[in-house]
Structures are given as structure tokens and as C-alpha cells.
Amino acid sequence: METNSDLSTEPKVLIVDGMALLFRAFYATSYSGYIRKTSAGLPTNAVYGFIQYLFDAVKTFKPTHVVCCWDLGGTTIRAELFDSYKANRKAPPEELIPQFELVKEVVAEMGILNLGVQGYEADDCIGTVAKAISEEAHVYILTGDHDMLQLISERIHVIIMKKGKLNYLTYDLQVLWEEKQLHPYQIIELKSFMGDTSDNYPGVRGIGEKTALKLVQEYQTVEGVLDALESLPKGVRTKIESDRDMLMLSKDLATIRLDVPLTCSLEQCIWSIQKEATIRKFDELEFGGLIKIVI
CATH class of the missing domain: 1.10.150.20 (5' to 3' exonuclease, C-terminal subdomain)
Known part of the structure; x- marks a missing residue:
């Protein structure tokens, strides 16, 4: 049985489902028809919202470590198994497309590790990292995807982002059982x-x-x-x-794969924002309103 002192002294890793946050941020900030852009015309609304969501979660859950996992596009192992897998998905909005790479640039400038492996989905990367890191830390997965609930264990928790700002439901074994009468598997x-x-x-x-x-x-x-x-x-x-x-x-x-060929050590994902590089990037993207959360 883990005590409160165990929880406070062990590392606490926040694994971010990057695409889940980015899509959520895009639609939350574009429903009115207005898309935030730089003076040069580069769409940035999803990236701006992503950063807000990220900092809200960091402030709420106070992790010692943070890492972001991403889908890289292209054919995945599931599409090879079943031709129609995700074939019903519409193409992403035109204004979102340039923000896929931009958000990873911003995350890297902030000093946060980006992870993704061609052929696998972000879910698989998250599952693999969570399983490995949970041996030495408590893991919190930030997502909107209920598929992730299969990853819950004594040391892996899933934070489901619900509608509205700072509205989370954190699942552990007990919450999952109380709500669904199911075990993670x-x-x-x-x-x-x-x-x-x-x-x-x-x-x-x-x-x-x-x-x-x-x-x-x-x-x-x-x-x-x-x-x-x-x-x-x-x-x-x-x-x-x-x-x-x-x-x-x-x-x-x-089934989320837990054997993706990637490695991630705790040392690689220590939460320590690179202030100068972050401010420089925020200035470049005209994110003046976000600089105050970094300083």
C-alpha cells in the first residue's frame, strides 16, 4: 500500500498525448470562425491553446517530469492489419496542418522531450513509456482518449480532459471500477x-x-x-x-502496444522549462500573452 509520503518523494511523470491536446485546442479556439495567426499569416491557434492546456495541467498535477508523445503520420501497424482502420477520418482542417510540426518545435524549445515512432500510434508510445517509467515513478497520462484506460495500474493513472477549462477526471484502479465495474484489461x-x-x-x-x-x-x-x-x-x-x-x-x-522500439529515461524528461529559448520562441510566434506564465 502506497502512503502519501511515497507519492510525494517519488518522481511524478506527466505523459502528454500531444495530438489529443492539439486537436482539442484547435477546435476550442476556432469554433467562432476566428483563427489566431502571426502577422505573417501563419496559423497558431492550436499551438497557443496547446501551451495553455499544458501549463494548466502542470499547475494542477505538479509533475517532476514531462514528456510529449505524437503520431507521426503514414501507415501504421493497425492499418496494415485492417485496411479500413481510421479510413473514416476526415482530412484535418487546412489551418491545422502547419501546426503539427510547429507545436513540436515549440515543445522542444521549451525543453520538453518529443517522442514518436513511425508505424506506431502515439497511444503505443505512451503505453510503452508509461510501463517502463512506472517502475521508478508515478505516471499520469493526459489525454481525451478513453482507450488509454487499459493502461491503468497501481502506478499509472489516466487524466481524461473533459469539457471546460481545468476540468479533469483522473482514473485510477478504484475510479475505473466504481464507474465502469471493469478492470483495465x-x-x-x-x-x-x-x-x-x-x-x-x-x-x-x-x-x-x-x-x-x-x-x-x-x-x-x-x-x-x-x-x-x-x-x-x-x-x-x-x-x-x-x-x-x-x-x-x-x-x-x-490493444495498445507496450513494446515500441523507443527508450525514455527519467533524466530525459525532467520538468525544467528553458526560459530564454521559450520566451524567444513565444516572441517569434507573437505569443506575448503566454510569456508571463514562463517568467
Whole structure:
């Protein structure tokens, strides 16, 4: 059992889901139709909002270490497994595209480590880093993605950003159980049956969240359900038997990889903002209103 003194003396790492924050910042600041730009016409609204979200989280959770993980684009291992994976995603807004690289430049200037690996998603990088670093630190994952709940452990917590400023729900094992009556690994099992409309894989056709939740709570895992097929109602059994291959593929697609080929030491992600470089970058991007949070 961890005591409060354990929590205060051990390192506390904030892993930031970069794209989740960037997209959230873009839409939160562009819904009125106004897009913040530099005098040269470079869109910066998402980067500006990203920095605000980041500093809000740092102020709230007080990490000793910070690292940002990113999707790098291109074909991923999941798209190779399933052609239609995320095929329903619209192209990003034109004003957001130049900010994908810009935000990483700003993060690097601030002295924060950027991580990403071609072929893998940010989720996989986050999972791999969280698992490795949790051996010597408490980890807090900042995201809006409920898929991350599968990563929760005694030392890994998931901060879900909700609507509104400074509105977070921090999941640990207890909160996850109280809210969903699920263990972390069962997030994968649940999505195996119900699929994911956002990521565009179907799970078992005709099985929604209510039935999926009932199956997982009763039989624990996909394999547990398959072992008990004969005891299921005929309608549910038929659906599963008809979509068994897609069920197993969906489980693979839903599983965050924990073995991405990257390394990240605690020393690389100490939270120590590089003030001079940050102020210089903020000046360049005409972020005068943010300089006060750095000084």
C-alpha cells in the first residue's frame, strides 16, 4: 500500500498525448470562425491553446517530469492489419496542418522531450513509456482518449480532459471500477465486441456497448466468452460465431502496444522549462500573452 509520503518523494511523470491536446485546442479556439495567426499569416491557434492546456495541467498535477508523445503520420501497424482502420477520418482542417510540426518545435524549445515512432500510434508510445517509467515513478497520462484506460495500474493513472477549462477526471484502479465495474484489461475486451466507430473497426456486428459490457463482466475476456458460447442466448451466439474473425482482429486493433522500439529515461524528461529559448520562441510566434506564465 502506497502512503502519501511515497507519492510525494517519488518522481511524478506527466505523459502528454500531444495530438489529443492539439486537436482539442484547435477546435476550442476556432469554433467562432476566428483563427489566431502571426502577422505573417501563419496559423497558431492550436499551438497557443496547446501551451495553455499544458501549463494548466502542470499547475494542477505538479509533475517532476514531462514528456510529449505524437503520431507521426503514414501507415501504421493497425492499418496494415485492417485496411479500413481510421479510413473514416476526415482530412484535418487546412489551418491545422502547419501546426503539427510547429507545436513540436515549440515543445522542444521549451525543453520538453518529443517522442514518436513511425508505424506506431502515439497511444503505443505512451503505453510503452508509461510501463517502463512506472517502475521508478508515478505516471499520469493526459489525454481525451478513453482507450488509454487499459493502461491503468497501481502506478499509472489516466487524466481524461473533459469539457471546460481545468476540468479533469483522473482514473485510477478504484475510479475505473466504481464507474465502469471493469478492470483495465477489460477495456480491450469491451472494444473487441462493440468495436470503435472513431477508429472504424466493427467488432461484432449487432453487439453494442450494453451487451458487450454484460458479456465482459460475466465472462471476463473474449476467450472466456468463446469458451461459454453454448450457454449464451442464441441471437448473441450467432452474432459472435458469424463475426469471430473480426472479433479477434478487433481485439488486436484495440490493444495498445507496450513494446515500441523507443527508450525514455527519467533524466530525459525532467520538468525544467528553458526560459530564454521559450520566451524567444513565444516572441517569434507573437505569443506575448503566454510569456508571463514562463517568467
